[in-house]
Every structure is written in structure tokens, then in C-alpha cells.
Amino acid sequence: MEDPGVATEADTSPPSDDEPSSSSVDLFDHDRHVVYLQMMYQMLPYHYQTQEINRLTLAYFAISGLHLLGAVDSVDKEQVVSWVLSFQTRPRNKAQLEDGQFYGFHGSRTSQFSLDDNGVSTHNSSHLASTYCALAILKIVGFDMLNIDTESILTSMRNLQQHDGSFMPIHSGAEMDLRFVYCAAAICFILEDWSGMDMEKAKDYILNCQSYDGGFGLVPGSESHGGATYCAVASLRLMGFIEDDLLSKGALSSIIDVPLLLDWILQRQAADGGFQGRTNKASDTCYAFWIGAVLKILGGHKFIDNKSLCRFLLTCQSEYGGFSKYPRELPDLYHSYYGYTAFSLSEVPGLNPLCAELGIPELAALGM
Numbered sequence: 001m002e003d004p005g006v007a008t009e010a011d012t013s014p015p016s017d018d019e020p021s022s023s024s025v026d027l028f029d030h031d032r033h034v035v036y037l038q039m040m041y042q043m044l045p046y047h048y049q050t051q052e053i054n055r056l057t058l059a060y061f062a063i064s065g066l067h068l069l070g071a072v073d074s075v076d077k078e079q080v081v082s083w084v085l086s087f088q089t090r091p092r093n094k095a096q097l098e099d100g101q102f103y104g105f106h107g108s109r110t111s112q113f114s115l116d117d118n119g120v121s122t123h124n125s126s127h128l129a130s131t132y133c134a135l136a137i138l139k140i141v142g143f144d145m146l147n148i149d150t151e152s153i154l155t156s157m158r159n160l161q162q163h164d165g166s167f168m169p170i171h172s173g174a175e176m177d178l179r180f181v182y183c184a185a186a187i188c189f190i191l192e193d194w195s196g197m198d199m200e201k202a203k204d205y206i207l208n209c210q211s212y213d214g215g216f217g218l219v220p221g222s223e224s225h226g227g228a229t230y231c232a233v234a235s236l237r238l239m240g241f242i243e244d245d246l247l248s249k250g251a252l253s254s255i256i257d258v259p260l261l262l263d264w265i266l267q268r269q270a271a272d273g274g275f276q277g278r279t280n281k282a283s284d285t286c287y288a289f290w291i292g293a294v295l296k297i298l299g300g301h302k303f304i305d306n307k308s309l310c311r312f313l314l315t316c317q318s319e320y321g322g323f324s325k326y327p328r329e330l331p332d333l334y335h336s337y338y339g340y341t342a343f344s345l346s347e348v349p350g351l352n353p354l355c356a357e358l359g360i361p362e363l364a365a366l367g368m
């Protein structure tokens with residue numbers, strides 16, 4: 001039987017410092033990952049019941065993952081488009097856009113109630129993350145965004161931005177932090193219209209989140225975190241406040257402290273080759289994306305130990321396809337997707353290039 005590249009019972013010892021005898025990238029089990037994602041696309045295992053509210057997000061992982069693996073043609077694109085559009089909430093009229101609600105996309109059917117006698121949803125749970133995922137999927141399957149009711153989304157999205165520049169994800173209120181600034185920036189970028197946010201305020205909020213150690217916290221004054229740092233840097237890049245490939249251009253003067261950020265980022269690669277999200281935490285597959293994508297945007301991905309990273313990721317690769325959070329555990333869709341994005345950032349053959357700041361394949365981001 002072909003070696004799937006995953007560690008077995010007899011192979012639980014820590015990897016040696018020697019380079020693997022064959023290239024780690026050869027053990028990326030492309031075909032098995034395609035089958036895994038196709039299975040997830042057809043029907044999710046019951047373990048995902050508790051994540052029903054995030055149905056669009058799970059679909060984004062599966063469909064974007066298939067595109068990265070060069071297999072997006074295995075999904076019925078028209079069916080996907082009509083399914084995604086069925087989650088959009090629309091106001092009854094223009095005046096309603098000022099009612100403080102957000103008219104974006106629901107995450108799933110369970111947050112979507114039937115319309116009242118006036119054809120209006122009485123329980124609007126449109127969410128910024130679901131809206132980002134909906135638009136990302138539509139972009140990936142080549143849907144023409146001119147057919148989207150852009151005005152409803154963008155005009156009402158301004159209702160979610162706070163005085164300090166942050167965003168709450170849903171009109172009824174929730175945490176306000178960098179995650180939703182990123183979602184708002186990505187939504188504006190995909191729709192090619194920045195009327196949905198006050199960019200200057202958003203920029204100021206992001207800059208306030210850079211910590212003394214160079215990383216970014218989710219809110220001003222909080223501990224530096226890989227996911228928050230991605231949201232900060234990717235948002236600034238999408239908004240055009242920082243150039244791409246800053247490090248290669250030697251342009252270290254920027255609105256953010258790039259040398260301090262680079263110092264924090266590069267210290268996140270642990271001795272086992274993987275990336276941790278915060279100081280003193282265990283390596284976790286998804287941070288190979290959250291941290292790796294920041295380096296890609298800055299032009300510093302070449303500074304990491306790529307072979308060690310791939311070797312760590314392969315200890316998280318399942319023999320059934322997919323990736324787990326930690327080595328030798330069962331795979332999940334979230335960590336699988338970020339495993340694929342990490343291998344794409346490492347330019348492993350067989351994977352399409354990734355648009356790091358948008359989190360979708362580059363070809364899809366370019367509308368190709």
C-alpha cells in the first residue's frame with residue numbers, strides 16, 4: 001500500500017533533525033485530500049451538527065479547498081450559487097437600510113426564519129463572517145458580482161462599524177474586534193466598493209491593536225495573537241495602507257512597526273517546525289496559515305524553515321485525507337483547509353497559488 005505520509009503507531013518518536021530522505025512535499029497526499037473534501041462537500045459527518053450555524057463557513061472551506069487542489073470542477077457551480085444566494089437577507093425598501101440592521105448573509109437555515117406578511121425577515125441574523133464566506137464562495141465559482149445587491153450589503157454594513165473603527169459582526173451586538181474589521185475589509189474588496197466602511201477609522205483601530213512585542217491583539221491592549229495579526233495585516237493590505245512584499249523592497253518604514261512585527265512573527269515557528277498562535281503555545285496546523293500568510297504579504301515567507309514546517313504539517317495529515325489541529329489526531333475541515341493553504345504558501349506542486357490577504361485561490365481573486 002502506498003505510504004500516505006502520515007505517522008503510524010510505530011512512528012511516534014519526535015522527528016530527527018536530519019532532513020527527510022525524500023522531500024516532504026512528495027508526501028502531500030493530494031488525491032486523498034480531494035476525496036476528503038468531496039466527501040465533506042456531499043455530506044458532513046454528524047460531528048459537525050454543533051456547527052450548523054456556520055454552514056456557509058464550512059462550505060467555504062470545502063469549495064475553496066477543492067479549488068486550491070485544482071478540483072473545483074467537481075462541484076455544481078450553478079447549484080452552489082443558488083444555494084449561497086438563498087441565505088441573503090434583503091431590506092423591504094431603501095429606507096429600511098437605515099434601520100440599524102445588517103442586510104448580508106445568514107450562516108445557515110437555523111438562523112433564517114420565514115418572512116412575515118410584508119415579505120420581511122423578522123429575525124435578521126446576517127453576520128459579517130457568513131457574508132465574507134458567501135462572497136468568497138461566489139467569487140471562487142466565478143459568479144458575476146454585478147448581479148449581487150451590493151448597495152444593501154454595503155450601506156447596512158456601516159451600521160456595524162463603531163466609533164473606534166472596529167466592527168460588530170451582527171446588528172444585535174456581539175464582540176467587536178479585528179476579526180470583523182477583516183471581514184468588512186474583505187467584503188468591500190470583493191465588491192470593489194469601499195462605501196461600506198470608514199477606512200481611516202478602521203486603520204486607526206488596527207494600528208491601536210499592535211502590541212509592544214510587535215504582534216497584534218484582537219482588541220487594543222490585548223495579547224498578540226496569530227489570527228489577530230493576520231486580520232490586521234491582511235486588512236491593511238486590502239485597504240491599500242501597506243504595500244505588498246514590503247521586505248523585498250526594503251521598505252521597512254510603514255504605518256506599522258514592521259521590524260518588531262517580523263521579530264514576533266518569526267519567533268512563532270517552534271522547535272518541531274510548526275507555528276504557534278501565541279507565545280508558549282503548542283504548534284497548531286492552522287497557524288501555518290495565519291502566521292505564514294502574514295509573512296507572504298510582507299514578502300518574508302522565505303525566512304522560515306519551510307522543510308521543518310512541511311514535516312510538522314505532514315504529522316497532522318490524516319491517512320483518510322485532511323489535516324488535524326495537532327499531530328496524529330482526527331482531521332477536521334477547518335484545519336484541513338488551513339493545511340492546504342499552508343502548503344500552497346510553501347509552493348508545493350499540485351496546489352494552486354493562494355491570495356494570502358483574501359484567503360482564497362489567487363485565480364479566483366483575479367476573477368479567472
Ligand SMILES: [Zn+2]
Pocket residue numbers: 284285286287325335
Ligand atoms: Zn488551529
